[in-house]
Amino acid sequence: MMSTRNKWVRLYTVAVEWRFPAGIDIGAVNKFYDLAKIGDDMAREHYRALEKNAADCIGCGHCNSRCPFSVAQMERMREIKEYYD
Numbered sequence: 001m002m003s004t005r006n007k008w009v010r011l012y013t014v015a016v017e018w019r020f021p022a023g024i025d026i027g028a029v030n031k032f033y034d035l036a037k038i039g040d041d042m043a044r045e046h047y048r049a050l051e052k053n054a055a056d057c058i059g060c061g062h063c064n065s066r067c068p069f070s071v072a073q074m075e076r077m078r079e080i081k082e083y084y085d
C-alpha cells in the first residue's frame with residue numbers, strides 16, 4: 001500500500017508528466033490546504049506564495065481521473081479557493 005506522502009509525490013509526478021492545463025501544483029495546493037486547516041500559518045503563507053493556486057483552476061476536470069487518492073480534485077480546487085477567499 002502506498003503511503004500518503006508517496007501518493008502526493010505520485011500526483012505531483014503525474015501532474016508534471018501530463019502538464020495539467022492550468023499549471024497548478026496540485027500536490028502542493030492540497031498539502032498546504034490540509035496543513036492550513038489544522039492551524040499551520042506557515043502553510044498558509046506557502047500557499048499564497050505559489051505561482052498558481054486553486055483560484056487558477058479552469059475546471060477542466062483533467063486531474064479527477066488521475067488522482068491517486070481518487071479525490072475529485074476539480075471540486076477540491078473549488079473548496080480550497082473558497083477557503084482562501
Ligand code: SF4
Nearest residue numbers: 022057058060061063
Ligand atoms: S480541473 Fe483545475 S486543477 Fe484539475 S487539471 Fe483542470 S485546471 Fe488543473
